[in-house]
Amino acid sequence: MVGTLTSFQNLSRDIPAAISQVAAQPFEAREVEYFSKTIQTIKSVEDFMADRRVYAFAMQAFGLGEMTYAKAFMEKVLTEGISDDESFANSLSDPRYREFAKAFNFESFGSAATSFDRAQGEVVDKYLRQTLEEGQDNEGVRLALYFQRKAPDVTSYLQILAQPAIATVVRTALGIPEATAALDLDKQVEILSAKLDLAEFQSPEGIEKLLTKFTALYDINNPQTTDAGGVGLLFGQSGALGIDMNTMLQIQQLRRS
Incomplete structure (x- = not known):
């Protein structure tokens, strides 16, 4: 078996080529096409959460696939945004939630939130890179x-x-x-x-x-x-290291409310 050092060095020599291979896979190509076409039609947090494929694509892009089930949690992240230092996303220790709320910034830009490249092309790039990473054995x-x-x-x-x-x-x-x-x-x-x-x-x-x-x-x-x-252990499952305790407590509080 090829060791970690050699495997990583071989892959990291040409990351763009590796990402292109991911993008050419039938499933990924279909999801990218759907997201790219549909995201521009989404004008609110409600629209975003209602479209299962767009929502799941975005969660995967930000490495939050293990949190896709927590829709009330993520809706709160998007609704409160990041403008207020005390907003929900800003209160979480994991920076991925702030990055997510910044990309889909309905709180600041309303129906225009998805018109920016950070909610379109940049999310596609993140999705492909994340998929490349998660595809490694x-x-x-x-x-x-x-x-x-x-x-x-x-x-x-x-x-x-x-x-x-x-x-x-x-x-x-x-x-x-x-x-x-x-x-x-x-x-x-x-x-x-x-x-x-x-x-x-x-x-x-x-x-x-x-x-x-x-x-x-x-x-x-x-x-x-x-x-x-x-x-x-660290990426795909909601184990002790995948989701920090602060986040888990917030989920439980939302479920009780």
Whole structure:
């Protein structure tokens, strides 16, 4: 079996070509065509939530596929938007919800929200990249691809800890035990700051260095999880690492209301 380091290096040499292969698959091509044609006709949060294919496509694009079932939760994210610092999306630690509300910004732009490229072409690009990542049998490669895409946006240690996939890559690369995830946030930040300079996230060389360490160590730390059997722990299922506790509590509160 090809190791994580080699698999990731082979794939990352030409990401656009890999994405083009994804886009050419019959199912993905149909979904992209439907979304691209339909999103322009959607003028409200209600319209958006009512169209199952558009809604599911958008959720997949932002890596929120495991949350597709939580429609009341996502409707609240969209309805309150991001203009108010205390809005629902802004209160969540996971930045994906703010990104989602920003892309489909009905709160600020009303019926014109879907006329912007961030709600059209940019969402299609995200969908194809996300599908590429989730299509990898090797979970280590999936983690590395996600980190490669998201790391440049990280500007604080708390942002690392708020995203389970990024936190796992960092802990593995730096030799920090996974068990530290159970510690208080302040202690986790202390551990990270002693081993990691955040400036590494702002340079391609720094990101490549971390990814080389991660992919080299992943197979050593996870000898039985480099195939499809381990996929989904961080990405596709609502496990303890896939959805943070804050989000789960918010879902439960919405269900009771």
